[in-house]
Every structure is written in structure tokens, then in C-alpha cells.
Amino acid sequence: MELTPQDHTEIGFEWLMHRLETITPYGTDRAREQTPYRPDQAPELEAELSAVEFFHQLDPIKLRRISGALTAFKDIRRSLERLGHGGVFDEVEFYEIKFFCYHTEVLRAIVSELKNPRLQLIPTDEIFEILDPQANKRLTFHFYNEYDERLEGLRADKRRLDRLYYQDAGNLVAMNERGKVIAQLDDVTWEVRQTLSRRLRPFVQRLKENIATVARIDHWLAKAQLAKQYGGVRPSLQPTVLARGMRNPWIEAVLRDKHRSLQPIDIALDKGCTVLTGANMGGKSVSLKTLLLNVELFRHGYYVYAKELCCPLFSYVSYQAQDQASLEQGLSSFGREVVMMRDIMTRRQEPGLIVLDEPARGTNPSEASAIVTALCQSYREANSMLLIVTHFPGVARAANRHFQMSGLRLDTDTIRDWSETESEEALAYLERQMDYRLVEVSADQAVPHEGIRVMQFLGMPESFIDTIKQYLGEENDET
Amino acid sequence: MPSRLLQAESVAIVGLEKNTGKTTFLNYLIEQNRTGQRRLALTSIGYDGEATDLVTKTAKPRIYVPKGTLTATARRLLPRSKVEKDILLLSGIPSSLGEIVIFQTLDDGFVELAGPATIEQTKQLKDMIRALDDEALFIVDGALSRLSSAGHGLAEEIVLCTGASVHPDQTKVLEETVLAAELLQLPVVSLPxxxxxxxxxxxxxxxxxxxxxxxxxxxxxxxxxxxxxxxxxxxxxxxxxxxxxxxxxxxxxxxxxxxxxxxxxxxxxxxxxxxxxxxxxxxxxxxxAQASHLALVVVNPSAPRGPGFGPDFLETLKRRIDVPVIDVRRM
Known part of the structure; x- marks a missing residue:
């Protein structure tokens, strides 16, 4: 029922997440594991967005100092788990903890200046001091002589015996004695490791909390950067959907490579069914993807790409893409659609969002038209929002709202005969004349007959077009 | 031994096989440096393992380093490096024996080396060591007879180790060594x-x-x-x-x-x-296209098993190779 990874790829969500630059392993995991906020989590979503806003407005120099401090963090979660479960650390693990505390303090000093209570880290100097018995504040670690009074003497003995052993490997007395000293040293070191591990164990929870804070700072900062990179704004939580000047950075990037651009779109959705109609030039699917991307960003507490986006929290979002359906043939694809329709209809009274791109294409048009109209009808009183793109005439009459793509701005005066050689040029011109903006129209507004205008423009014989109009008239009479 | 080795920016010690005297030579080089007081930075490419001296019972020398030496070795070998160590850096470079860790010795003592598996990672490691100390003499131990540690601009000077452990046939070893030395001395061309x-x-x-x-x-x-x-x-x-x-x-x-x-x-x-x-x-x-300088050929005429080579091996090599050739047992 939820959007799948495949859907995330198709709407450009995946593409944007690839461009999210978290710095620490903690932030990266937070981003990866984040699930959509549910309808009862409005305060949490607002808090998340406020945090992103805080970083979005922060002075770039401060931002750079924070990201600089974040780069030092390495993953100590496994070591902490081990310690928490009674494990005894080795020197590398003690070093890791010392390193983590050191850099926590660096970050803490920077963020404490920002006076934002949500960014506060718990002081770790107490832990650092345990690992720095000589109090020299250096970022290295060994089993200092201070940890056990026996260490210094044993080490002096070993130094002497190592020398003898190196000079004469055949000196069995020295070798034997060296073996004993090393064994003693190993025993003492093991005791030191146990004692130190025991002293650190009570701090595991504190370190975990700091890890969670580092993860949040890292993720919020990355969200703010992503917003800046593609011009995002903070969305606002409202009972219905209202989008103005909404864009899709992924599609924009793809089009930019082809030297084309995308018109921002406006749309509004209420509970119940909204129908989207218009010329068949690809613009409608792009509009759906743009809407879905921004809704998905919103639900995950990201900034959105629009002049303005108001949106409620949905309990689920479902999407039936056109491309997906066409991957399979005939009844199996129709069968899948039916299964989906059946499932979503049982959840009509939940605050969900369902987006269907030309449903029921797999069956015959007159039957399909009736199916889609009935679907609209059944959602009129629903709590979910259903958005349907369709070509079938008359469906909109059963819907609550009806949007139409503006379509071709074709001035009849410009219609002329394009010779064969100019076909490419004509098609390019045609594309430039497409207005992809969505306009709300009345429920009775007919599906536009833009196909005919395109045929006229591209120089199909008049007599042929007359024949088409004749058939069209008969069909309209029937309905 | 050429004194230029001690003044070099970096030295690679490469062996045609195991037991060709690499570690003996490394210890010798460290000993020679003792008076010069230049700080050393050690690592290896791959891991030679110490098992051989248990199997053959020959006194396989271990690496004895002075206080203050920077050592880059795999995490799982740390307990076997029985020297007091100050952990300086976790490199993030993985190896089959765990992450490569850089430590400084706080005492004279024995270390065991197991470095990254690839040249590229060894170069990264070298950069990290250079960030800690850009003056230290960087020494790479080319484990498992991998001549590759000599190349790719990793080391300025190369020491080639050879001997009876390469193959029982003295003539064969002679030819292999001469060829390796010749390749290591190929003329350098600088392309426009x-x-x-x-x-x-x-x-x-x-x-x-x-x-x-x-x-x-x-x-x-x-x-x-x-x-x-x-x-x-x-x-x-x-x-x-x-x-x-x-x-x-x-x-x-x-x-x-x-x-x-x-x-x-x-x-x-x-x-x-x-x-x-x-x-x-x-x-x-x-x-x-890239220069490498063969500074020295080190010969270990004895084999862990078998009689080893006679003095003629060293003499023939000296005649056929125009860099200094020395016997590891007489250093």
C-alpha cells in the first residue's frame, strides 16, 4: 500500500536521497531508516521541520564549522553494544571512545553557541578524563602506567629482556625470564582492561544519546543543504492539499540535459476524488510524479520544492504508475489493478492518498470508463484523497474536483502545411506550445479534443479530419 | 650498505620469496639508523606471517624497533606486537586481519607488521603517516615476494632480497635475480x-x-x-x-x-x-615512465631446509649486477 522503492525511483525521491550529503555514519543511518510521519505525529513533524529551518537559516560559516566537526565521527555503536553487554575493551576500543568524546566536545563547543536546546550534547569530559589519566588532553591512547602501579616495573624489566633477547636469541635464560615477564604484563593489562571497561560501562547510555543527537544534527544539516541546493521551502501542515509553483528537481535535471525546462504546477486536493484530464503529451504523469515527490518529502520532514505547499499527514500513500501497468500484459495487469483497487477501497475512511495514472487501461474502453467513474463515485464521501488521471469522458462528473492541463496554445493562424522535411521542427514547435499548467475546471468540462488539433497542425488532409469529427459526433450523441 | 638508504624519503624492501632475509635486513637498517636518530615509519604490504619459524624452527628474526617508531599494522596483530604502544590513528583501511592501526612505540621492542593488501591503500596509509610526521623514514616491507611494492612511486629506494629459499636450483635463482634487478633499473623516459x-x-x-x-x-x-x-x-x-x-x-x-x-x-x-x-x-x-632506484641487493644463501648456496652465488651476482650486493649473514 505504501510507496515502494520502485515508486521512489520513478518519482525522483531516490534521486534526491542520493544527493543528501550526510557526513557521519549515524546521520546516514537516520536518513535511511526514517519512515513517514503518521497522522498522529503532527507535533513531531513540526519539530523536525523547525530543526531543518534552523539550519536552513544558519550563517554559512557556522554551517561549515559544524560539518567540519562532524567529519571526525566514526562508528562506535558496535563497540558500545559490546561494552553494554559486559564485553572488555581492548586498546583500540578505548581509543575509539576517547576519540569520540574528544570530537563530541569539539562539536559541543560549536553548537552550544547556537543556543538551540535541541542540539545540546551531554558533556563527556568525565569519560575523557578516565581515558586521559595524565591529563595531557592528547588524542592518543595506551595503557598508562597510572592505571596500575605494577606496570612501570614490569615494563622496565621487559625492556631490558627484549634487548637481551634481540641481541642473542639463543640466550635461553633471558628468553625464559622474558616469557614470564610478558605473561605477568599480560595479566596486569587484562586487569586494567577489565577495570577501565567497568568504569566506562555506566556511560554507555550517555554516549548513545550523544550518538542520537549527532545523527539528528547531521541529518538536519543535510536536509537544509538539500533544500538550499534545489530551492526548497518549508511546507505547512494543513487539512487539505494546496500546491503552488510545485517543481521536481529530478525531472528538471533530466530536462536540463535536453535543454528543456519544466513549468511549475499548481494543484489542490480535498478528501474524495479529484480527476485530472488533458492532452496526451506526457505532462500529466510528470505532474503526478511532482506531486508525489513533494508529498513524500513532506511526510519525511524535508523541505519541498514549491512556492508553497500545504499538506496533511497521510496514513498511507499509494501510487499506480502508468509505466508499471504497461510492463505486464492484458488480464494479469488488470488483475493486479483490481487487487489494488479492492485493497484501497477497504481503507477509504483512512486519511490516505491514492494516485492512479490512467487506471483500467487493460480492459475495453467502455467497460473501463464505467469502472473509473464508479471508482470516483465511491470516493465522493471518503476520508482518503484519490487523484485519477484519465482520458475517459464523463468520469469527472462523478468526482469532487476536476483539473485539466492547459494544453496546446495553438493559434489557428499559425497552422500551415509543414513539409515532410520540417517534421522535426514542427514537433519541436508543438512542444513549445504545450502549456503544462493545471487549471481547475467544472465537472462538466469535456475532455479536450487536442488530438484533432495536433493532426490539423501537422498537415493531415482536411477530408480525413472531417471524417474523424463525424465519428466523434456520433459517439458524443450516444453518451 | 649505501648510506643513501638512511637519507631516503622512503625505502621498499622486497623479496623474491619468503626467508630471503628481508626482516634481517630491516632490523639491520633500523640498527644502522639508531645513531642517526631519524624517526622511522614502518608498514608492509600484506602479511608474511610468523608461522614459518614455528614450522622450520629456524630463528626467524622479528622486527625490533626503537621508541618513537610509527608503526602501521593490522588490528588483530596488536596483541602480538609486544611493545608499549600509543594508538595514534585508526586508518579506516581494512585488511584480512582487521583495520590498519597506526601507533607509536613508547619503548624499544618487537612489532609485527601486516599492512594493506593493495598499493593504493598503502599510498593512502603513507599520506596519513606523512600527516603525522613528514620527516620520518618510511619503510615498506614487501611481503610475500610481491615485487609490486617497489613500484608506483611508493618508495624512492628499493632493496631487493633473494637467496636459496627462492628455488633449490642456484642457476635459476641467479637468472631470476638478475632479471628482477634489470627490470628495477630500467631507464626512465619522460614523455612530453x-x-x-x-x-x-x-x-x-x-x-x-x-x-x-x-x-x-x-x-x-x-x-x-x-x-x-x-x-x-x-x-x-x-x-x-x-x-x-x-x-x-x-x-x-x-x-x-x-x-x-x-x-x-x-x-x-x-x-x-x-x-x-x-x-x-x-x-x-x-x-x-616512473623512476625507482634499486639501491641494494641482499642475499640470503642459506635455506630453511637443504644445504643452501655456496659463496659462488654471491660472487656471480656481484659480477652481473651493477649495484652493491651483500650477504645478509655478514651484515
Whole structure:
């Protein structure tokens, strides 16, 4: 029922997440594991967005100092788990903890200046001091002589015996004695490791909390950067959907490579069914993807790409893409659609969002038209929002709202005969004349007959077009 | 021993086989440095393992380093490096024995080395060590007879270790050593800047009256290259490895002669003595784009099993190789 990874790829969500630059392993995991906020989590979503806003407005120099401090963090979660479960650390693990505390303090000093209570880290100097018995504040670690009074003497003995052993490997007395000293040293070191591990164990929870804070700072900062990179704004939580000047950075990037651009779109959705109609030039699917991307960003507490986006929290979002359906043939694809329709209809009274791109294409048009109209009808009183793109005439009459793509701005005066050689040029011109903006129209507004205008423009014989109009008239009479 | 080794920026000690006296020489080099007080930075490529001295019961020397030495070794070998160590850095570079850790010794004592598996990672490690100390003498122990640690600009000076453990047949070892030494001393050619740029973007480059560069049709498929060579060309440069098979194909075309064949560095050439000689006769001169300097050849005439080689081995090598050759037992 939820959007799948495949859907995330198709709407450009995946593409944007690839461009999210978290710095620490903690932030990266937070981003990866984040699930959509549910309808009862409005305060949490607002808090998340406020945090992103805080970083979005922060002075770039401060931002750079924070990201600089974040780069030092390495993953100590496994070591902490081990310690928490009674494990005894080795020197590398003690070093890791010392390193983590050191850099926590660096970050803490920077963020404490920002006076934002949500960014506060718990002081770790107490832990650092345990690992720095000589109090020299250096970022290295060994089993200092201070940890056990026996260490210094044993080490002096070993130094002497190592020398003898190196000079004469055949000196069995020295070798034997060296073996004993090393064994003693190993025993003492093991005791030191146990004692130190025991002293650190009570701090595991504190370190975990700091890890969670580092993860949040890292993720919020990355969200703010992503917003800046593609011009995002903070969305606002409202009972219905209202989008103005909404864009899709992924599609924009793809089009930019082809030297084309995308018109921002406006749309509004209420509970119940909204129908989207218009010329068949690809613009409608792009509009759906743009809407879905921004809704998905919103639900995950990201900034959105629009002049303005108001949106409620949905309990689920479902999407039936056109491309997906066409991957399979005939009844199996129709069968899948039916299964989906059946499932979503049982959840009509939940605050969900369902987006269907030309449903029921797999069956015959007159039957399909009736199916889609009935679907609209059944959602009129629903709590979910259903958005349907369709070509079938008359469906909109059963819907609550009806949007139409503006379509071709074709001035009849410009219609002329394009010779064969100019076909490419004509098609390019045609594309430039497409207005992809969505306009709300009345429920009775007919599906536009833009196909005919395109045929006229591209120089199909008049007599042929007359024949088409004749058939069209008969069909309209029937309905 | 040439004193230039102690003044070098970096030294690679490479062996044709295990038990060729690498560690003995390394200890000797460390001992020689003791008076100079230059700080040392040690690592290895891969891991030699200490098992052999348990099996053969020969007194395999371990590496004895002075206080203050920077050591880069795998995490799981730390408990076996029985020296007091101050952990300085976790490199993030993985190895089969755990992450490579850089520590400083706080005492004189024994260390065991197991470094990264690849040249690229060893270079990264070298950069990290250089960030800690850009003056230290960086020494790479080329484990498992991998000559590759000599190449790729990783080390300024190279010490080649050879001996009876390479093969029981003295003549065979002699030829192998002479060939390795010859490859390590290949003349350096510096390509004009435009040509090196062109080569960097392609698999090969041919220069004569004009310059052509392209990619191979398939891996190591030099047919296309061979077809393009004309008698007026005087240089062929290749980007990757140059295998025995490629050289045979090249030699199969009689028209290809009097030409320079340039590889990136000596380790890119995989060639045996007969092929090397045939190339010489055809006046196809092997050259390298990156300099490496063979400073010394170290010989260990004794083998862990068997009688070892006589004094004639060392004498013949001295005659045939024009860099100093020394016996590891007499250092």
C-alpha cells in the first residue's frame, strides 16, 4: 500500500536521497531508516521541520564549522553494544571512545553557541578524563602506567629482556625470564582492561544519546543543504492539499540535459476524488510524479520544492504508475489493478492518498470508463484523497474536483502545411506550445479534443479530419 | 650498505620469496639508523606471517624497533606486537586481519607488521603517516615476494632480497635475480606533457612521425596496436600491465624492431629471461615512465631446509649486477 522503492525511483525521491550529503555514519543511518510521519505525529513533524529551518537559516560559516566537526565521527555503536553487554575493551576500543568524546566536545563547543536546546550534547569530559589519566588532553591512547602501579616495573624489566633477547636469541635464560615477564604484563593489562571497561560501562547510555543527537544534527544539516541546493521551502501542515509553483528537481535535471525546462504546477486536493484530464503529451504523469515527490518529502520532514505547499499527514500513500501497468500484459495487469483497487477501497475512511495514472487501461474502453467513474463515485464521501488521471469522458462528473492541463496554445493562424522535411521542427514547435499548467475546471468540462488539433497542425488532409469529427459526433450523441 | 638508504624519503624492501632475509635486513637498517636518530615509519604490504619459524624452527628474526617508531599494522596483530604502544590513528583501511592501526612505540621492542593488501591503500596509509610526521623514514616491507611494492612511486629506494629459499636450483635463482634487478633499473623516459595526458586517457600510445592513442578492444588485446605500428614509429607506451603473451604477440611481427616500449613502472612488466633477451636482440628497449632506484641487493644463501648456496652465488651476482650486493649473514 505504501510507496515502494520502485515508486521512489520513478518519482525522483531516490534521486534526491542520493544527493543528501550526510557526513557521519549515524546521520546516514537516520536518513535511511526514517519512515513517514503518521497522522498522529503532527507535533513531531513540526519539530523536525523547525530543526531543518534552523539550519536552513544558519550563517554559512557556522554551517561549515559544524560539518567540519562532524567529519571526525566514526562508528562506535558496535563497540558500545559490546561494552553494554559486559564485553572488555581492548586498546583500540578505548581509543575509539576517547576519540569520540574528544570530537563530541569539539562539536559541543560549536553548537552550544547556537543556543538551540535541541542540539545540546551531554558533556563527556568525565569519560575523557578516565581515558586521559595524565591529563595531557592528547588524542592518543595506551595503557598508562597510572592505571596500575605494577606496570612501570614490569615494563622496565621487559625492556631490558627484549634487548637481551634481540641481541642473542639463543640466550635461553633471558628468553625464559622474558616469557614470564610478558605473561605477568599480560595479566596486569587484562586487569586494567577489565577495570577501565567497568568504569566506562555506566556511560554507555550517555554516549548513545550523544550518538542520537549527532545523527539528528547531521541529518538536519543535510536536509537544509538539500533544500538550499534545489530551492526548497518549508511546507505547512494543513487539512487539505494546496500546491503552488510545485517543481521536481529530478525531472528538471533530466530536462536540463535536453535543454528543456519544466513549468511549475499548481494543484489542490480535498478528501474524495479529484480527476485530472488533458492532452496526451506526457505532462500529466510528470505532474503526478511532482506531486508525489513533494508529498513524500513532506511526510519525511524535508523541505519541498514549491512556492508553497500545504499538506496533511497521510496514513498511507499509494501510487499506480502508468509505466508499471504497461510492463505486464492484458488480464494479469488488470488483475493486479483490481487487487489494488479492492485493497484501497477497504481503507477509504483512512486519511490516505491514492494516485492512479490512467487506471483500467487493460480492459475495453467502455467497460473501463464505467469502472473509473464508479471508482470516483465511491470516493465522493471518503476520508482518503484519490487523484485519477484519465482520458475517459464523463468520469469527472462523478468526482469532487476536476483539473485539466492547459494544453496546446495553438493559434489557428499559425497552422500551415509543414513539409515532410520540417517534421522535426514542427514537433519541436508543438512542444513549445504545450502549456503544462493545471487549471481547475467544472465537472462538466469535456475532455479536450487536442488530438484533432495536433493532426490539423501537422498537415493531415482536411477530408480525413472531417471524417474523424463525424465519428466523434456520433459517439458524443450516444453518451 | 649505501648510506643513501638512511637519507631516503622512503625505502621498499622486497623479496623474491619468503626467508630471503628481508626482516634481517630491516632490523639491520633500523640498527644502522639508531645513531642517526631519524624517526622511522614502518608498514608492509600484506602479511608474511610468523608461522614459518614455528614450522622450520629456524630463528626467524622479528622486527625490533626503537621508541618513537610509527608503526602501521593490522588490528588483530596488536596483541602480538609486544611493545608499549600509543594508538595514534585508526586508518579506516581494512585488511584480512582487521583495520590498519597506526601507533607509536613508547619503548624499544618487537612489532609485527601486516599492512594493506593493495598499493593504493598503502599510498593512502603513507599520506596519513606523512600527516603525522613528514620527516620520518618510511619503510615498506614487501611481503610475500610481491615485487609490486617497489613500484608506483611508493618508495624512492628499493632493496631487493633473494637467496636459496627462492628455488633449490642456484642457476635459476641467479637468472631470476638478475632479471628482477634489470627490470628495477630500467631507464626512465619522460614523455612530453601532451603525450602523458593522452596516454592517461587511453590504453596505449604510439609515437613517431605523429602520435596516436586509443583503447584496447578487449582486455590485454593488443592486435589493434600491432596493426597501427609503422617502421617510422619509435615509441609505444602502455598504461596497464604488460604480459608475457602481449610481448610474444609483439615479437611475432618481424617489422616491429628498434623501438622503445614504455611501461608505467618496472612492476608492470611480466616477462621471463628468454623473452627479455629476445626483446633486446630485436632492439625493443623496455623503459619506464616512473623512476625507482634499486639501491641494494641482499642475499640470503642459506635455506630453511637443504644445504643452501655456496659463496659462488654471491660472487656471480656481484659480477652481473651493477649495484652493491651483500650477504645478509655478514651484515
Amino acid at each position: 606533457e601532451d603525450q602523458s595526458k593522452l596516454l592517461a586517457q587511453n590504453d596505449y600510445l604510439i609515437a613517431g612521425d605523429d602520435v596516436r592513442a586509443d583503447r584496447f578492444n578487449g582486455p590485454l588485446d593488443i592486435t589493434q596496436l600491432i596493426e597501427q605500428v609503422t617502421p617510422s614509429d619509435d615509441l609505444i607506451a602502455l598504461n596497464g600491465v604488460i604480459t608475457q603473451e602481449m610481448l610474444h604477440e609483439l615479437l611475432g611481427v618481424p617489422a616491429i624492431e628498434n623501438i622503445r616500449l614504455v611501461g608505467q613502472d618496472p612492476t608492470r612488466f611480466f616477462v621471463d629471461q628468454p623473452t627479455f633477451d629476445r626483446l633486446k636482440r630485436r632492439n625493443i628497449l623496455l623503459q619506464v
